[in-house]
Amino acid sequence: MSKKILAIDDEVSILEALKTILDDMGYLVTTFSNSIDGESAALTEDYDLILCDMRMPERNGAEVTRNIMAKKPNARILIITAFPGDPLARQSLDAGAKGLVKKPFEIGKILSFLREG
Amino acid sequence: MRESEKYIIEDLLTESKNTLDELSSLDDMLRQSRDLFNNNVSDAIKSRFHEDESEGQVFRIDGRTEFNASEDKMVLLVDFYPPSEGMKPLQYNDVSEKLAEKGIVYGIEGDAIKDAIFTCNTEGEAVRGVLIARGKMPEDEIPEHVVIEENLNFKKKKLEKTENIDFKEMSPFILVKEGETLARRIHLRAGSDGRNIYGEEMESGTRRIKIVNPGKNTRTYEDHIVSTCDGRFEIQNDEFYVNEILQISSDVDYSTGHIDFPGDVIVGGSIQDGFKIKSGGSIFVIKTLDASEIVCKVDLNVKQGIIGRKKASVKVGGIIRAKFIENCYVEALDSIYIEVGVMNSAIYTSGKLELGSKGVIVGGTIRAQNGVQAAHIGSRMGPRTEIYCGTDYRIYNKLEWIRDNSLKLAIKLNRIDLEIKKNNIADGELVDIRKKLKESIHKLNELAGDLVYKLDKNDTAEVWVSGKVYPGVYIEICHISYVVSEEMSGVRFKLDKTKGVISVYR
Numbered sequence: 001m002s003k004k005i006l007a008i009d010d011e012v013s014i015l016e017a018l019k020t021i022l023d024d025m026g027y028l029v030t031t032f033s034n035s036i037d038g039e040s041a042a043l044t045e046d047y048d049l050i051l052c053d054m055r056m057p058e059r060n061g062a063e064v065t066r067n068i069m070a071k072k073p074n075a076r077i078l079i080i081t082a083f084p085g086d087p088l089a090r091q092s093l094d095a096g097a098k099g100l101v102k103k104p105f106e107i108g109k110i111l112s113f114l115r116e117g
Numbered sequence: 118m119r120e121s122e123k124y125i126i127e128d129l130l131t132e133s134k135n136t137l138d139e140l141s142s143l144d145d146m147l148r149q150s151r152d153l154f155n156n157n158v159s160d161a162i163k164s165r166f167h168e169d170e171s172e173g174q175v176f177r178i179d180g181r182t183e184f185n186a187s188e189d190k191m192v193l194l195v196d197f198y199p200p201s202e203g204m205k206p207l208q209y210n211d212v213s214e215k216l217a218e219k220g221i222v223y224g225i226e227g228d229a230i231k232d233a234i235f236t237c238n239t240e241g242e243a244v245r246g247v248l249i250a251r252g253k254m255p256e257d258e259i260p261e262h263v264v265i266e267e268n269l270n271f272k273k274k275k276l277e278k279t280e281n282i283d284f285k286e287m288s289p290f291i292l293v294k295e296g297e298t299l300a301r302r303i304h305l306r307a308g309s310d311g312r313n314i315y316g317e318e319m320e321s322g323t324r325r326i327k328i329v330n331p332g333k334n335t336r337t338y339e340d341h342i343v344s345t346c347d348g349r350f351e352i353q354n355d356e357f358y359v360n361e362i363l364q365i366s367s368d369v370d371y372s373t374g375h376i377d378f379p380g381d382v383i384v385g386g387s388i389q390d391g392f393k394i395k396s397g398g399s400i401f402v403i404k405t406l407d408a409s410e411i412v413c414k415v416d417l418n419v420k421q422g423i424i425g426r427k428k429a430s431v432k433v434g435g436i437i438r439a440k441f442i443e444n445c446y447v448e449a450l451d452s453i454y455i456e457v458g459v460m461n462s463a464i465y466t467s468g469k470l471e472l473g474s475k476g477v478i479v480g481g482t483i484r485a486q487n488g489v490q491a492a493h494i495g496s497r498m499g500p501r502t503e504i505y506c507g508t509d510y511r512i513y514n515k516l517e518w519i520r521d522n523s524l525k526l527a528i529k530l531n532r533i534d535l536e537i538k539k540n541n542i543a544d545g546e547l548v549d550i551r552k553k554l555k556e557s558i559h560k561l562n563e564l565a566g567d568l569v570y571k572l573d574k575n576d577t578a579e580v581w582v583s584g585k586v587y588p589g590v591y592i593e594i595c596h597i598s599y600v601v602s603e604e605m606s607g608v609r610f611k612l613d614k615t616k617g618v619i620s621v622y623r
Contacts, residue, residue, distance in 0.1 A: 017527035024555070025562050084591035085501055090600035098617070100591070100598040104524060108508075108516040109596050111569040 003048040003114055004028045008038030008064065009080060010056045014104045018051070021107070027114070035059040042068045042075065049114055051101065054081040054088055062091035069096035078113060080105060180207030180238065184219060190313035193221055193250035195230075197237040206238040216250070222316040224251040255311030255321035262326045263300045263342065265357060269293070269350050291350040292378060293359055299335060299350060300342040300357065332358030347379030347397065361398070368404075369394060381415075390426070399435070406431070406439075416451075423447070425462065436468070448510070452487070459483070459491075461500070465510040474583070478502060484510040488578040495587030495601065502587075506578035507595035507612065512571050519568075523561040530554040580610040594619055 005027050009015040012033050019029040030045070032038030035056040042050055042064075050068065054061035061079045068075050079092040082103040089100050101109050180200035186193050200206045212230050216222075226249055233247045269291050293299065308321035331342045335358060344350070348359040361380035365373055368386035376382055381398035388409045394400055396413040405421040408429045416435040423431060425445025431437070437453040443460040447453065452468030461480035464470055470483055472491040480500035483489060488506050495502045505513075533551045542548060576595045586608060590601040594612040599619035609622040 013528055013531070014524075016531045017524050020527040020530055021523050021558060021562065024558050025566070083501060084503055084593070084598065085499075085589040085600060087588075087600075087602065089591070089598075090602045093598060093600060099596055100593075100600075105520065106516070107520045107523070107565050108513060108569050108572050111565065112572065112596050115569070 002026055002028045004030070004046070005049050005051065005114075006038065006042055006045070006047040007031045007051045008035055008042075008056070009033065009051070009053040010035070011053070011104075018105055022110075025111075035061075035064050039064045039067055043071055046072075048076065049110070050075060050077045051105070051110070052077055052079055052097075054079050054086065054092060060088055061097070062088050062095055065092045065097045066095040076113065078110065177201040177204050179205035180211075180234075182207065182212055182215060184215065184221075186219075186221070186314065190315055190317070191252035191254065192248065193314050194246050195233070195249045196243060196245040197233045197247065198243045199237045199241045207234045209234060212249075220316075221250050221314050223312050223314050224253065225249065225314075226251070250314040252313040252319075253311045255319045256309045257322045257324040258308035259303070259306040259324050260326060260328075261305045262303050262328055263331065264303055265300045265329065265352070266298055269299060290363060290373075290376070290378070293344045293348060293350045294379075295344055295346050297344050298341045299344055299359070300329075300331065302337070302340045302342065304340075328355060330356050332356040334359035334361065349378065349380075363396075369409075382413075387421075417449075422457075437466075453485075465514070467509065467511070478504070484508070484513065486510065486574050486578065488575075488580060490581045490583075492582070492584035493586070494580070494582050495590035497587060499587065499589040501591075502589065503591045503593075504580055505593045506580060507575045508572050509574045512568050516565055516568055516572065519561045519565045523558050523565075526554050526558050526561070530558065576612050576614060578612075582606075582608050582610075592619060 005022055007015055007018055007029060008031075009018075010033050015031045015033055019031050022029045030041060032041060035052070035058045038052065039059065052061045052064050061081070065077050065079065068077060073096070075096075077097045078099050078101045079089060079097045080101045080103055081089050083089070084100045084102065093100070098113065099109065178201050181198050183196040183198070184193060185195070195212070197207060209230060212234070216225060229247055229249055233244045236242070237244045308323065310321050311319035313319060329352060331337065334344060334346045334348060335342050336345050344359045346359055346361055348361045349363050351358060351360050362383060363376065363378040363380065364383045364385070365376070366385040367373070368389055369376060369384055369392045370389040375393040377395040379397035381401070382394060382396045383401045385403050387404035388394060388402055388406045388411070390408040393410040394413070398413070399415040400411065400413045400417050402419045406419045406423045406429075408424060408426040410429065411417060411431045411433070414434040417431065417433045417437045419439035421439075422441035422443065423429070423439050423445050424443055427444045429445045431445060431447045433449045435449070436451040437447065437449045439455055441457040441459070442455055442462050442464070445462045447462060448465045450467045453464060453466045453470045455470070455476055456473040457475070458477040458479065459470070459472065459481065463481060464483045464485070466485045468485070469487045470485040470489045472478065475492050477493045478489070478491045479496050480502055482503045482505070484505045486507065486509055489504055494504065530551060533547055533554070536542070537547060537551065573595045578594055580592050580594070582605070585604055585606050586601050587604055588602050592599040592601065592610050594610065597612055597617060597619050599610060605621070607623060610619050611622060613620040
C-alpha cells in the first residue's frame with residue numbers, strides 16, 4: 001500500500017510541484033496551502049510523513065508541529081525552511097519535528113525519511 | 118677545309134686583287150706631272166679621311182674570350198666575343214689552350230664552352246658570364262648528434278596583433294605527453310675534401326654542433342627520444358629532460374598565463390585573481406590563492422589563505438591545507454585542514470574539516486562526510502552557519518541537481534495541466550509535451566531513488582567544538598537536525614542512532 005504524505009506550504013507552485021514529483025514516485029500526496037487546514041487534515045487523517053513549511057501567515061511550522069504532536073505523538077513531521085538556524089526551527093524540533101528540510105525541498109532527505117518510517 | 122675558312126680566303130683574294138688594281142693606276146700617275154701626282158695623292162688622303170669619318174674606327178679582330186676567376190678560386194666565368202667581320206671565329210682549342218695557360222684544370226664544363234662558342238659564332242653576339250669551371254667545396258664531417266623537435270620551441274610565440282587575445286591563455290611552459298617524441302638522433306656523416314678550379318686540394322673539417330643529451334624521464338627508441346611521462350620539457354646546459362614538477366618562482370599572473378600541468382605545480386608567489394591552475398598532481402602555493410579556479414587531482418597546499426571573493430572555485434582530489442578560506446567554493450575528496458578559519462564559504466569534503474587550535478568557522482555551509490573539528494563555530498553576530506556531516510556530498514549534489522530539474526519540469530507540467538483542463542484539450546502538441554514532461558520527471562525520480570541509498574556514509578561522524586558554538590548554528594548528521602539555541606563550550610555533537618537525535622557531549 002502506498003505511503004501517504006501531507007504537504008503544507010503557502011507557496012502553491014512549489015506545493016503542487018512537490019505533489020507532482022511525489023505522486024510520480026507512487027506516494028499518495030495531499031496538499032494544503034493554508035496551515036490551519038493542513039493541521040486539521042493531519043489531525044483527522046493518518047499520514048506516514050508530514051511536510052510543513054516553517055513560516056506561514058496563519059500558523060507557523062512550530063505551532064502546527066506542537067498541535068499535531070499533542071494529539072498524534074507518533075506523527076513524523078519534517079519542517080521546510082530556508083534558514084535551518086532560525087530559532088523557529090529549533091522550536092519545531094523541540095516540539096517534536098523529526099528534522100528540517102531546506103527550501104524548496106530536499107528530495108534525498110524526504111525519501112530517506114519515507115524509507116525509514 | 119671548313120666552309121667558313123673558304124669564304125674568308127675568297128674575300129681575301131678579292132680584296133687583294135682590288136688593291137693591286139689601285140696600285141697599277143698609281144703607276145700611271147707617277148709617270149704624269151708632279152702637281153697632278155700631288156693632287157691625286159691629296160685627293161686620296163682626303164678621301165680616306167672622309168671614309169674614316171663615316172665608318173668610325175673599326176678594329177678587325179678575331180673571336181676572343183675574357184676569363185674572370187672568383188677570388189675564392191672556386192668559379193670561372195667567361196665572356197665570349199664573336200670575331201669581326203672576316204676575322205677568325207672562336208674555336209674550342211682557343212679556350213682550352215687559354216684554360217691550360219691560366220692553370221685552370223678542375224671542374225671544366227666542356228659542354229658549356231661548346232654551347233657558348235656556337236652561340237657566339239652563329240649569332241655574332243657576345244655571350245657573357247658563362248660558368249666554365251667550378252671547384253668542389255669540402256664537406257665537413259657532421260658528428261652524431263640529437264636534434265630537438267621543432268614544435269618544442271622555447272621562443273614565445275610572436276603575436277601579430279594584440280587585440281582579441283586572452284593573455285591568461287598564453288603560457289611559456291612546454292608541456293609534453295608520455296610517449297611524445299622530444300628529439301631525433303642524427304647519425305655521423307663523413308666529410309670529404311674539396312678542390313678549387315686550379316686543382317688545389319681543400320681539406321674538410323668537422324662541423325661544430327651543440328650537443329645536447331637526453332636526461333631524466335626520456336627513453337631512446339630507435340632514432341627517436343621520447344618522454345616517459347607527462348610533464349614540462351626543459352633544456353639546461355647540454356641536457357634536455359622532462360620534469361614532472363612545474364616550479365614557478367613568481368606569481369601566477371599574466372607572465373605565466375593559466376597553468377595546465379600534468380604533474381605537481383609549485384607556485385613561488387600568489388595565484389592572482391582570475392587565473393586558473395589545473396594540475397594532474399598536487400599544487401603548492403607559497404603565498405595566497407586569490408579568486409582563482411583551481412583543479413588538482415592530488416593535494417592543494419596554500420601557505421597563506423584561499424580568498425574566493427564569492428567567485429573562486431577549488432576542486433581537489435586529495436587533501437587541502439591552508440591558513441584560511443574565505444568566500445570560496447571548495448571541494449575535496451579527502452580532508453581539509455585549515456589553521457585559522459573558514460569564513461562564508463561552501464566547503465564540501467569526503468573526509469573531515471579540521472581547524473587549528475584557534476580555528477573558527479563563521480558563516481557558510483560545510484558538508485564534511487567524516488565530521489568537523491574547530492575551536493569555534495558561528496559568532497554572536499549570528500551569520501548563517503550550517504554544518505552537515507555523515508553524508509556523501511557528491512551524492513547530495515546530484516540529488517540537488519535532480520531536485521532542481523524535476524521542480525522545473527513539475528512546475529511546467531502543472532501549468533500545462535491547467536491549460537488542458539481549462540480548454541478541454543484532448544490531444545495535440547500540448548498533450549504530447551505533457552507526456553514528455555511526465556516521462557522526464559519519472560526518469561529523474563528513478564535516478565533519485567537509486568542515489569538516496571548511497572547518501573548516508575558515516576553515522577559516526579561528529580562535530581567537535583573545543584571552544585564555543587554560538588546560537589543559530591545548524592548541525593545535521595545523517596539527516597538528523599540540531600539547531601544550537603544557546604552558547605556552548607567544549608562540546609561534541611554526535612548522532613544517537615537509537616533515539617534518532619543528535620546528542621551533545623561535554
